[in-house]
Amino acid sequence: MALIRRRPLLLGLTFVLAIAVTFVFGFRAGAHARRIRRQNDPVRPWMSVPFIAHTHHVPSEILFQAIGVQPREHDRRPIRQIARAEKRPVADLVRDLENAIANARRNPQPNAPGKAP
Amino acid sequence: MREQILAALSQYGSPALFGVVTIAAIGVPLPITLLLIVTGSLAAQGMVSFWWAVGLATAGSVLGDQAGYAIGRWGGSRLVDRFSRLLGSRERLEKTQAQAREWGGPGIFFSRWLITALGPWVNLASGIAEYSWTRFLIWDVAGEFLGALIYILLGRVFSDSVITLDELLGDFSWAMVALLAAVLIGWKLFKK
Numbered sequence: 211m212a213l214i215r216r217r218p219l220l221l222g223l224t225f226v227l228a229i230a231v232t233f234v235f236g237f238r239a240g241a242h243a244r245r246i247r248r249q250n251d252p253v254r255p256w257m258s259v260p261f262i263a264h265t266h267h268v269p270s271e272i273l274f275q276a277i278g279v280q281p282r283e284h285d286r287r288p289i290r291q292i293a294r295a296e297k298r299p300v301a302d303l304v305r306d307l308e309n310a311i312a313n314a315r316r317n318p319q320p321n322a323p324g325k326a327p
Numbered sequence: 328m329r330e331q332i333l334a335a336l337s338q339y340g341s342p343a344l345f346g347v348v349t350i351a352a353i354g355v356p357l358p359i360t361l362l363l364i365v366t367g368s369l370a371a372q373g374m375v376s377f378w379w380a381v382g383l384a385t386a387g388s389v390l391g392d393q394a395g396y397a398i399g400r401w402g403g404s405r406l407v408d409r410f411s412r413l414l415g416s417r418e419r420l421e422k423t424q425a426q427a428r429e430w431g432g433p434g435i436f437f438s439r440w441l442i443t444a445l446g447p448w449v450n451l452a453s454g455i456a457e458y459s460w461t462r463f464l465i466w467d468v469a470g471e472f473l474g475a476l477i478y479i480l481l482g483r484v485f486s487d488s489v490i491t492l493d494e495l496l497g498d499f500s501w502a503m504v505a506l507l508a509a510v511l512i513g514w515k516l517f518k519k
Contacts, residue, residue, distance in 0.1 A: 221516055228509035235502035242495035251490040256334040264372045265487040286374070288334035 253307050255290040255300045262289075262307060268314040276310030277303050329358050336365055340375050345387040352391025352471075354447035360478055361493040367482020368489050377483060384475035385468065388439070392450045392467050399454020407455060431458070432466045439470025440477060 250266050259279075263270035274281035279292060289307070293300040335343040344366055351357040363384060370377040398406055430437075435453060438445040453463050485492045 218516070221512060225509060225512040225516055228505050228512055231505035232502050232509055235498045235505060239495050239498040239502055242491050242498060246485060246488045246491045246495065249491065250487055254330075254333075254490070256330045256337060258337045260372065260374075261337055261368070264368070265489070267487065286338045286340075288337060290330075290334065291338075 253289070253304050253311075255293075255304070256288050258286040258288055259292075259307075260286060262311075266311045266314075268311055272314055273307055273310055276306045329361070332357060332362060333365060336362060337369070340369060341379065341383055344375075344380065345383050348384050348387035349391040352388040352446065352450075353394050358493075359443065360496055361489070363475060363478035364482035364485075364489045364492055364496075367479040367484075368486035370479065371483045371486035377479065381472070381475045381479050384479065385472045388471040388475065389464075389467055392439075392446070392471070393464075395447050395450030396454040396460070396463055399451040400457060400460075401454075407451065411451065432462055435463060435466035436470040439467065440474025443474070 253262055257265075259273050259277075260270045263273050271281045274285075277292065277296070279285075279296070287295075289303050290300055293303050296303075332343075332347055336347070344362070347357055347362055348359060351359045366375065366380050366384065367377075369375050370380050435449055435458075438449040481492060481496075482489060
């Protein structure tokens with residue numbers, strides 16, 4: 211800091227850099243803000259089936275069915291744990307869930323939860 | 328680590344929330360913002376009660392903060408040395424100690440929810456500086472409650488976009504830090 215105070219040129223460059231960083235992160239934050247209402251979160255291995263059903267506005271029964279698991283009340287196991295129990299790769303389950311979500315969106319159920327995708 | 332924490336929260340709810348926020352408040356770097364946002368989403372799904380989650384997150388954080396304060400105040404120099412090495416360095420602790428004296432209560436309050444990276448340091452520094460425990464507790468509870476309320480509420484409102492929301496808040500914080508730096512440097516540069 212003492213070095214910066216002694217050299218006005220360095221101070222000026224640091225000022226320009228701080229402004230640039232503000233704009234870069236501000237722009238990125240703006241892009242996320244625009245995306246937040248248009249796009250749902252990607253499916254991640256830590257998510258449970260009911261969690262994915264909520265974030266993508268599809269009934270959880272459809273998703274359980276898509277990965278070949280009997281729907282049970284309060285089944286909040288993460289996808290990674292289901293994959294281990296079913297002896298299947300996590301990527302396979304994620305792909306099946308994404309396909310089921312895409313199908314559900316093409317043929318929406320009349321009583322599907324939440325907002326329209 | 329992040330994946331395991333979120334998986335535990337999504338599966339077990341409240342006990343996982345309480346455990347993780349307590350450990351994070353002591354000084355272990357964990358993705359607390361995302362954790363609170365996901366908790367908000369779980370509240371929107373009816374898995375946990377909103378106010379129960381806010382109360383539990385506040386209680387866990389305050390408990391962890393009190394542990395940091397207690398180490399600083401009654402832990403002795405050897406324990407403080409070991410703890411500050413765990414968090415980073417002794418120099419950083421000394422810097423935070425000077426700032427803690429200067430900022431006092433508002434410093435404790437804002438480090439709970441706005442500049443959260445400073446939180447564990449402020450706890451330790453407040454203990455070493457023998458800042459009044461009652462005042463520390465009041466500022467601590469107020470700050471942690473506000474932090475938990477803001478992030479859990481945001482998670483409840485944007486319950487279907489928790490990852491995007493976390494990225495948005497992360498970039499927004501960096502933009503604010505850079506803007507603050509620009510204002511301070513600009514002030515030095517142009518005040519003559």
